[in-house]
Amino acid sequence: MKVAVCVKQIPDPADPGALDPETRTLKRDVKLILDESDSYGVEMALQLVDTAGGGDVVLVSMAPNGERSGLSTALAMGAASATLVSDESLVGSDALTTAKILAKVIAEQAPDLVIAGSESSDGYTGTVPEQIAGVLGWPSVTAAKSVEVSGSAMSVQRQTDAGYDDVDCPLPAVISVTAGVVEPRYPSFKGIMAAKSKPVEEKSVADLGFSADQVGWAGSGQEVVDVVDAPVREAGEKIEDDGEAHLKIIDFLESVKAI
């Protein structure tokens, strides 16, 4: 069984950085890490391949600047190889362009299943997995919380507002997974050492048959026209708990008629 996992390398959310006022894109001069949301997809892929009795987990990623540190984390977890589409012209790409690029790499890899996080932690459009499926003409199940593959089909539990649905779906297909569905493994020392010699193939936009004006800002159907500071919410009273702070909370709840 071959599973392709889409992974994104993002600035550490603990230090989310800022917008570059010139390009109106996220500043990426900071060290990038594997989006934690994607570690669940990597783990689920490794488990599925294990259950299937063999196969490979391959990574698919896109970045404007050749960044690899996040890929190294996923390779150290156990993925076999990675393809990184890296090209300066990708800056400003919208979600649809991102999906077209990733779908092209996935089609070359011809996996049985594609796994992606439900949404990235930085851009959070939440549309890329379903758009990839659309470009490939494959079925998809988003918000998957568990997956069982048998032969050329899978059964998926899909999150809903009320609980979850059981969904049957033929393969090949795309699923997106939410955080917390599996426990991502920590890369072992052996895994980290092995990752150093795993193949990471770098491709340009032209390698995939796209022209520079089809991607990035030029190929995006949207433009950022303004960046503004949101209205600031003022902080109120802050007190140290002296053992009686709960009474302050009671007073507050009474003052707003919550009790």
Next chain:
Amino acid sequence: MTLDTIWVYAEANDGAVASTTQELLTKARDLADTVAAVYAGDGDDVAEELGSFGAETVYATGDLEGALVGVPVASAIAAAIEAGDGPDAILLGTTYDGRDIAARLSVLLDATVITNVVDVEVDGDTLVGTEPIFGGATEIKTKFAGDGTRIVLVRPKSFPAESNGGGEADVEDLDVPDLGTAGGATVTNRHVEESQGPKLDEADLVVAGGRGLGAAESYDLVDQLASRLKGAAGASRAIVDAGWVPYSSQVGQTGKVVKPAVYIAAGISGATQHLVGMKGSKNIIAINKDPEAPIFGIADLGIVGDVHKVIPKLLEALEGR
């Protein structure tokens, strides 16, 4: 300035139109001369309520026989647009199904989607959406370029829901074309997880727990306080990712948007990804050991203290009230 026509993707539970749909219809009335709804199911079930929020027509697919809605609904909308019967713009809620439909439709139409919008306005013949980033501290305004159908994903609770007293909407069939293998995902069974008290995104009071609780067992304090105050219990992403509570409890950028009258953050530091989901709350109380926690920057009442000490005393003091 208004557009000619906007379609709103309508969602409903047991025949009751979702509040997000009501919000979108209310906003669409400001943006376009004609507002219609698209519904995956029997249009007669929802025509009256959708009409009362301003939808003149309900384009209904009829029974989809268990198919996940993304592919069939997007394909049906795309077919209508190709036939020249489409709208200028389509608004969908940022929901599981709304995202699926918007994403599939964007591929079928080769049109971009503007996502996570909290406000939208007309600019000439196009739309400009406002999206919060960095936990809502910054907002970017994004405009659709070029021609084509504008697809907009709107975050829940971005607009008030107001009926305009409109009469029952006309129901018209929206034909679903042959889907091939892409439409192969089928729901075989639905599971409803019973929860007590009000729903998280509808409650007037929310108590949410975070990493400061220290261990999964301590989430019981959050549950107890929520129940005592007749509110709903929520969680930060950190403890959902850690598996202490289910994903459905998550408040934030990933997860639910809440705007209760009172939000009590227990042991939540206030990462940007959490703030964007709750900073619209009317009153915010924060309890956290770390005096530097960012949550205090937006709290009306901040308690620098240990949730394990403050909440039990609070529960005791509320006893018998």
